[in-house]
Amino acid sequence: MSVPAFGLGTFRLQGQVVIDSVSTALELGYRVIDTAQIYENEADVGVAIAASGIPREELFITSKIWIANFARERLIASLKESLEKLQTDYLDLTLIHWPSPDNQVPVEEFMGALLEAKRLGLTRQIGISNFTIDLMKQAIAAVGAENIATHQIELHPYLQNRQVVEFARSQGIHITSYMTLAYGEVLKDPLIQQISERLQATPAQVTLAWAMQSGYAVIPSSTKRANLLSNLGATALTLSDADMMHIATLDRGYRLTSPTGIAPQWD
Known part of the structure; x- marks a missing residue:
């Protein structure tokens, strides 16, 4: 099994807005939908998926376990709640959304519970999100790199996160950007715009193609x-090799997501 290269994100979309976004995307041919417990839109996403009439086996649905549900006895119960909201018997991919603040729940505990959820058939694959290299090492020690899909x-031309990417790749772990x-900032970049004009593409298409060509899912x-x-x-x-090399020079360590009290000490 693997993680598809292209899908639809639903962060910050709720109610009829997310229903419309998912419905339109599925109509256009999208088959990968990414949500999370903390987005509070799983039920709405489920409504859109059910209304689409697309067979479940043609879809790839991802959700993420929120930090309040990391305790062993809570994680699987919360995942079952997510499945109910999404109107499905299983997820294709379930991620740990953020590491546990101040290690309140040890990595070994929540990764072990997530692996158990996989064994129970509640999710086809498991993975992580927003981990540092040290936390990745702990996750690998807990469940094995082969179980981290x-x-x-966060990864874009202005934050290319190379240390984390290189370590993940050394362990055979795929990256999703x-x-x-x-948030649209790279779309105004002169270099991205120059490439997009030459290729008769949009700046968004160029940026997404750069990420996928780099081996990341988007x-x-x-x-x-x-x-x-x-x-x-x-x-x-x-994109050409030259285009890829030019975009590589845009990295400036510009991080947009680092919630206080939740984010780890970044690499």
């Missing part, structure tokens, strides 16, 4: 049909 991290467009979100369709076009775009 992906590491989902979130916030690949940096999960961009949008509420606009035109953008959802345009983003999908990134899967057919190929």
